[in-house]
Amino acid sequence: MSPSHGHLIRVLVGSLLLQLCDAIKAKGSLPAIIEVNAAKGHPNPIPTSLQPLKLWCQAIDDQGRPLPLISAQFRSKSNAYPATLSPDKTNASISIEAAQSSEAGKWSCDLHSGYGNITGIIDVFVRPVIKHNGNVRVDEKDGSKFYLEISGHTVTVGDNVTLFCPVYGHPPPVVSWRKGGKIIPASPSNSYALIFPSTTDADEGVYTCVGTNTIHQNGRPKQHSVTIDQHLRIKSKLAWLVPFLIILAILITLAAVIIFCECRRKKQTRELKPQEDD
Structure with a gap:
């Protein structure tokens, strides 16, 4: 066989393998639900x-026939x-x-076969959580497993703060916000x-x-939702003053009691001191 014939055969084999790879398709389970x-x-x-959670898939040729696999993940x-x-x-x-x-x-x-590799996509759905x-x-509210209250935030007037809605789902949930029943x-x-x-203060x-x-x-659309409450508390910039004054008042009172007790003790000591004879 001449070198030109060998090259031609390699080209034909490569072309055939390329066509086979292009003909491979992935077939798998319908969308699954967690x-x-x-x-x-x-x-x-x-x-x-x-x-x-159960999933399956296979590689098929252009006639829809399953192809043997070497490995998959x-x-x-x-x-x-x-x-x-x-x-x-x-x-x-x-x-x-x-x-x-x-x-x-x-x-x-990911499917690996003797005819080539192919990757298929499977949707796995979950309602908002x-x-x-x-x-x-995180606490459940009103006896509902899909109505929750999470840790709140305490900030000072003038602070920059962002509240996040920690929800996840697939398809990605659409999120809306309310305060006092108003959107x-x-x-x-x-x-x-x-x-x-x-x-x-109005943001509290x-x-x-x-x-x-x-x-x-089962072929029908079903809507799911989760509701999450979080409390935003706003402190005045002088909020520290009240506890400071209370502590100061306690310290002053304690000091006054100590001074009073010490003065009384000294007075009693003087009264009990014996007088010298003339």
Whole structure:
């Protein structure tokens, strides 16, 4: 075989492999849902799924026929999980017990086959839940697992402060803010934030954020929401003066008592001193 013939064969084989790779597609499970029964977890602050999260995917050719796999893995935005291959190597799957709600989002399914590599995308949905690092106090309100109160903020008049709505979900929740039942505008660039450039006494109160998303279940859209209250307290710049005056008054009173007792002791000592005989 001449060198030119060998080169031609390599080109044809490469072209054929390229066409095969282009013909490979990924096929996978329908969007999955991380089912939770509360907006906060216990004892872990992140809620976890009630049922195992199960995902599957496979590589198929242009005729829709499954292709044998060499290996596969599933990736969330924070973790990677090796997949289990079916006995005939044509299907990759995982089952995750107590999946964390923070892993909801777009998952990747990376498939490695003898015909090439392909990545598929699977949506994993979760209703709005609270997302925090455990340093925030979170209490349920009115007996509802999706109505919460979190640690408030105490600032001084004139301070710059930002309130955040610590919600997470997929699809990303739409957030609205209220105070005293009235809707108030959030930051134009971030609806999850409520910015006070310079606080006044009128800013004090309970602020409520509501995170809402819609998930299709059994072919029908279903709306979910979580409500979070947080208290903003405003102190006067002279707020330190009252406790200072109280402490000062206590110290003055204590000093007066000590002086009075000392004077009385000295007087009694003089009265008890024996008189010398003439």
